[in-house]
Amino acid sequence: MALIVTVLKQSKKFTTQHAQWIHKQFGAHESVCLTDATHIDGVKTAPLLHDFPGWWSKIELFNPDHPVLGKQDLLYFDIDIVITGDITPLLQAQEFTMLSGLAYKNQCNSSLMYIPCSIKQYVWDSFMANPQQHMDECVVPEKWGDQGFLSGITTPKEWQQELPNRIYSYKLDIATPTMLGYDAALASGKGTGVPPKDAILVCFHGYPSPWKTGLSWVPFFSIKEKVSGKMKAVRCWLKAKKRQRQA
Incomplete structure (x- = not known):
């Protein structure tokens, strides 16, 4: 069975606390965080070996020679995913799988990926042939970031087709006109x-991060974020209602 993995390249936006937040959601499933942090309390870690910027660190998931992850099939989750159901069906994938395009319709999304060992060498060699060129090219909506690169060299299966009506986007499927980030x-x-009853997970892409929403179905992150999120949500609701009255 695949090993569950996340990636944390530490920054002001993402810290070891965020890694702890997502790994708690995996429950009893074995999981590892690929990270530049030397230690994360309660979370097994594996080292990032390259200093690729931001989300490009996810490319290291495809390194077939990584001492911890290289020989493992992987089920990758972005740190800002909210798990709302049993993730076992995701672990039953067999082929390279990504999300259907969310904000960018012409490419797949890398927030959730099943990465079999069989595809790692090809992706890794393709990227490492000229990393800087690929990073420089993938800065437009038609070819955005690591997911633009992956969409350009692979033809993955799509989660929404493999598991219909089980995987959702906050912006596309959940948010209403009175909510943050609508x-x-x-x-x-x-x-x-709220997520449908049979939802396995909800992807958050862009604003807001899940822990900043104050929503009751988002796992607790901190008192500060919970209170701040609820205040922002109330202000957003009031502004939306004002716009509706003026329309």
Whole structure:
């Protein structure tokens, strides 16, 4: 069975506390954080071996020679995913799988990936042939970041087709016009503010991070973020209602 893995490249936005938050959601499943942190309380770690910037550190998941992860099939989660159900079906994947495009419709999304050993060498060699060139090219909406690179060289299966109606996006599927981060250009119009009963997980991409929403179905992160999130949510609700009255 695949090993569950996250990636933490420490920054002001993402810290070891955020890694602890997501790994608690994995419950009894074995998991590892690929990170530049020397230690994370309560979380097994594996070292990042390269200094790729930001999300490009995820490319190290494909290093077939990594001393901890290289010979393992991997199930990767972004740190800002909220797990709402049993993740066992995700662990039953067999082929390289990514999310269907969320904000960027013409490419897959790398927030959730099943990475079999069989694809690692090809992806790693393709990237390492000229890392800087790939990073310089993947800065436009048509080819954005690591997911733009992966979409350009692979044809992954898509989670939403493999597990229909089980995986959701906060912006596309959950948020309502009175909630933080609502984007009318992206929203499906079916959002109710809470995940459907059979949802396995909810992906957060862009603003807001889940721990900044104050939502009751998001796992607790800290008192500070909970209170701040609730205050922001109330202000957002009031502004939305004012706009509706003026319309």
